[in-house]
Structure formats: structure tokens, C-alpha cells
Amino acid sequence: MNKSELLKEQVQRNSGVNVLKCMRCGKCSATCPNYDVMEYHPHQFVNMVENNQVELLMKSESLYMCLTCFACVERCPRGVEPGKLVEAIRLEAVRIKENNHLKPDQIVKKLTDKMPQQAIVTAFRKYTK
């Protein structure tokens, strides 16, 4: 297995998504509220993973444009759950060593009185390895 294939395995395992279940109906991309600002759309996430292109997705801003609203997860007629796949790839991207999208020393500058503690914890969970 080469690296691309390994990544495909990994994101499918982490998300619990089987990309082969997709029947290309496009319902996910039809329902996605953030479609217009995303470079790759939910159905493309599914199809690109199927075609070993996880690395391309990991570099795309689309990972952070997804609202995790899970509208696509809710509506997909085949139970593919594209939103979970997006999340697994996002995790893959932020887990690359030394590639934290949020570092502890940046936090101090960003802190305001109004920011709830929970937001910081969540941000670390989402954007750091």
C-alpha cells in the first residue's frame, strides 16, 4: 500500500465512512449550506477519497469551510455520511507533526474576557494534533 492508499484507509476507518456506498446522487452537495465558498464539495470529498486523493483534500481550504452542520450526513440516501469524512480528513491534516493550526503561544494574544473557556478547549481539539 502506498501513502495515498494508506491515507484513504485511515480516513475511512476514522470516520466509519465506506465511500463505495455513494451512488453519486449529489444530495449532499445540494443540501450543503456553504457550497459556494468550498473548493471541493461534499460529494467530491467522497469521490476523491475513493480515488486516493486525500492529500489534495488535506491541502484545501474547504476543510475549514465545512460548518460541520451535518446536513449532508442527515440527508444522504445511502448513509454515506460525507460530513464525517470531512472531519476525519481535517483531523488528518491537523495531526501532521509541527503543523498545528493553533499553538498555545498564539492563544495569549487572542484571549479576550468574553471568550468562553470551552471555546479554547474546542479549538485545541479541532485544530491541533
Add this chain to the structure above:
Amino acid sequence: MQKIGVFVCHCGTNISATVDVAKVAETLAKEPGVIYSTDYQFMCSLAGQNLIIDKIKELDLTGVVICSCSPRMHELTFRKAADKAGLNGFLLEMANIREQDAWVHKDREEATLKAVALGRAAIAKVALNEALIPGESKVTKRALVIGAGIAGMQAALDIADAGFSVDLVDIEPTIGGLMTQVDKTFPTLDCASCILTPKMVDVQQHELINLMTFCEVEKVEGYIGNFIATIKKKARYVDPDACTGCGLCTQKCPTKNVLNSFNLNLDNRSAIYIPFPQAVPLVAIIDAAHCKKLQEGKCGVCAAVCAPKAIHYDDCDKLVENKYGAIVVATGFNPIEVHAFNEFAYDQSPNVITSLEYERLMSATGPNGGTVLRPSDKKHPKTIVFQQCVGSRDTTSRGKTYCSGICCMYTAKHAMLTREKYPDTDVYVFYTDIRTPGKGFDEFHRRAVEQYGVHYIKGSIGKVVPMSNGNLKVQASDLLMQRQLHIEADLVVLAAAMEPDKSAKHLAQQLTASMDNDGWFTESHPKLRPVESPTAGVFLAGACQGPKDIPSTVAQAGAAASKAIILLIKDKLKGNPCVAHSAENMCNGCGACANVCPYSAITYVEKEFRMPDRTTLIRRVASVNPAVCQGCGACTVACPSGAMDIFGFSNKQIMGEVDAICQ
């Protein structure tokens, strides 16, 4: 003394490629009781059968074992050959060394060993076999057809034309089924009523067809050739023989705000009503739930205006019982409810409708006399969006996993007819795939695209948002253009998945006819016996067996009718002699067997027994009706005292086989 002959078949190379057939014949020749053993290329061929016949006669064989294919394939062939030679066919056994051996193994040595073991078991069994004579039963020369859509009507007409009486039952007040609600029909676009109503009249006028509308089959007992059905005639409150269908009562009835189910609730009707002007029988019926007289005791207007005095408020359900030789099931299908698909806002806006509702909007007998107007404000729609596959090909709890088969075609029809009638209307169709495998079907769909300019878009609607002016904001994907579309539409039409009629389940239980997980009736063999149910004497016609269009429905109905005729034309049927029987002196009447019998073949009788001390004792013992018993064997397993046994498959014979295999 046993004189058993063994015949090992090569089945071309089907068996001989994996099994050393000569060796099998040679080894089995040494089994006790075997006096002749050979192998041959095709045992089922005429030459093969003659070989069996000659050897039975020549060697005066008392039993025959054929090592070949599954008994489902050729048991009857070989039994007939034995009978011809003067040996009772039930003194012949088959060892299945094809499906259960050659086809499932690769190792020649092991497969040969297994063939020998299977052969041994059959030899051990045949040594214990007894000659059996099948009983005979009479055939009632009358058919019951359940469901009077196009399938049931066609089947009834064919059976009646062959000279047999038919009772045609429908749960609705009129015959015709779903086709009565369809406007025009693909692929030729002829009007559904024009092809359907003459057939409805033929059915009504056929002297051998007895129409039973607004009736329900409550109970079915009996077996092939001799079914007994209890049918409930539901209260109609109108005497169908007296009513002339003049319609005066429906005009005078003061309760006019009842939702009209024939038009899928798109308009209203009165409490006493005639389903539609071409209904057969053309007879009024009172909707009891909404009739003031029946609910509150006051009104009675309809009875007062009815000249032939056809209305009887004291009418009640009646049960009738009839005998039939054959049953055809034709209960059809319906679109699913689409409420669960809330992204389409079906419950939020009257302008989101199903395809069947669209048929009514287009139909001359529909709520607007055939002018397509959107339900909210009766405005002429300028933009119509169709969505295919709603609830079909859906593996979630909301939908059905299968393709409903007809919706690609009827959506193309809807789109085409709309563009033809209203060229100023923009029509979009969102599809996952286009499935048009029928004759002339793909050409039909292409015409919608190429001649009628329907916008077919590979993609899906994601969300419909109703606006205060009645318009609908449609958000959808266009996968080939890689964009999201936002369309402001007047009407959204959903091609809902099809499902079997809900009442079919109860019916299947009564008929002991099997259904698949989705509730479609299952056929006896998906390729070779497509119109027979696994329950003997029950045949399947039309959409109750799976989604289909009118051409396939009519073809299947004709096939089911011919199968029913083949049965009805016989005077007597040979039964299966391999039925259960209980050894009365061992049976203690515990009731375990009747509890497990799926065909209700077992009853208990009081019998007198002479005791050793010359007294008599009256005991309850099991008694099997051999005409009803299907020989499934459930009772023999359930019987705690070992009293129940099956002819041809006795416990002793089966143990003999097991011992032979474990040798």
C-alpha cells in the same frame, strides 16, 4: 431380498470433471443389497432412462438409486421412468452429487469420497422405502382474483374467456386500480381512461365474471384445487342492484367538504359519492365517517331524493364463503408517503406535490378539469421542478432500497406533456440515473430532452423553502456543471417510491404465500416460475410482485391466468403422498404438532383403544388431513413421543441415511 440398482451420471462433464464416476459406481456395487451398478454420460436422456427401465425389468430390481443432480431437477423424470418399468416411483432415490458435491468442491479425491458417501446414504434409504400411491383430489372449477387493477382485470378476463367462473374482488368501491388516476400513459401517450374504461366495461359485462367491489378477503383455508375463502362485503349503504348511478344524491348531499381521495385530496366531494364518472360499477357509496345520518342520526336527504330507493342506512358488513380451485393475487402497489423527506417541504407547502398528484392535476377528470394550476392560488405555473428517486434507492430508514422502476419514465412523460401543453413553462428534472430499459423507452426520454427542451440535470434537490407568495426556493446540485443551483419554482413534483399495498400482508398470511422483506409477493423461481407463488395454486399478477409498468403488468397477468387455467382444466389433482401420519398407539394427544403446523393440517380426534385387560379407553390423538399436509416435517420434530412420521421420510429412513454417511 433387496435387489438395488445404482446409476451414476456424468452430467456431461458437470459431475465427471470433479468426481471419478467410474470409481463411485464400482465402490457402490459392493454395498449390501446392490446387485447392479454402472455409470453413464446423461442419465436423464432418453437412452439413460431406457437403461434404467431395461435394468429394472431385466434384473427385477426392488429399488433404484440415481447419483446425479438435485431431485428438484429430475426426480419426477426418473420416477416416471421407474413407474413405466413397473417399479413404484417412490422406490427410487436420488443422491445429489452435482449441486452438493461436484459444483462445490475442487479436490477430485475428496469429491469422489463424498459422492460415495451420498450414494451410500441413498442406498440405505431406498432399502427402507415403501411403495406410495398419491391420493387424488377434485378441482373446484372457479377462480378467485384478488385486486381489480389492470392486472386483476386482465387475469379475470382471460380465465373467464377460457370458460371458467371468476370472482373478482377489490377492496375499493370501483375496479381499475391505479390506472384510473393516471392521465396519459408512456411510451405511446394514449390516454389511460381510453384504454382502461372499455376493459372495465368488458369485465362488468362478462357473464362468467362476478364483480365483488368494496370487499375484502378475510380468511383463506384449504389447498390447491380446493380453497375456501371468506370474503367480507363491506357496508356500502347503497344497494348496487337498485342504484342507477344517476348521481342526484351526490348533488343533494349537504356534506360537501370531504377530502376526495380519488383526486388525492386536491379537492372535495360529498359524503355520498361516486368515485369518478367512469367507475365500475357506477354505483354510489356512503362514506360512513362523514355521513350526518350515520354519525348523528339526522339528514337522510339522499334517501329522500333517490327514486329507485337504493339507499339503506341500516346496511352492514356481510361475510360470504366460497370455494375456488385457483387464486390469482393482483393487489398492486402505491406511492409511499413522503412526509419523512422534510427537506422537500411537502407538509409545508401545497405546491409541493407527488407525481400521482400531478397526474390528477393534468387529468381531464381531475380537480381543474385538466388545466395544470398550482394548488395554493390556482396560478398557472411557470417553473416546475421534478425530483426523481424520492425514497427509492435509499438505504436509510426513510426509504426503500430498490429502484421503483417506473418513475424515470413517468417523470419524462410529465415533463414532456407539460412542455407540450405549456411551452412557456420551464421544466427541470433532477435525476441520479435515467433508467429506461423498455422497448422505445429511451427514445421517449430523449424526446423529452431533445424535442421538448426539458432541462435534465444530473444532481438533486437539497432543500425547498416555501415563500409567502407561494413560490418555492429550490436549492439543488448540478453535478456535471459543478455548481449549486437556486431556482424559484411554482411547483415541485416528487417521484415517490412505490410500495406494495398495505393490505397485502394480511392476505399473504391467509394464503401462506411468501413475501420479501419489502412486502412484495415472492415468486416460486425468479427466472423459471415468475408468476407462481411458492404456495401451490396461488398465482401472482402485476405490481404486487414488484414495481412494474402497464405493459409488463398485462403480460404477467396473462401468464398468471394461463397457469390458473392449466390448473382449472384438470378434473383431479394428484396429491403428494409424502405426508405426515401419527402412530395412534404412541400419540398422547399433547397438541405439540398442531401448534407448529404452518398449514393447519392437524386436528385431534377422540379414539377408542382396546386395552390389554379388555377394557376400552377413549383417548385424544392427532389426525393429519393428507390433502392439506405439505410434508414439511415440522410436526415430526415437535412430537415428543416419536409418534409423528412422514411417508417417504420416516425417522427410520433418515437415521438409516445418517448411519450410512457416518460409516
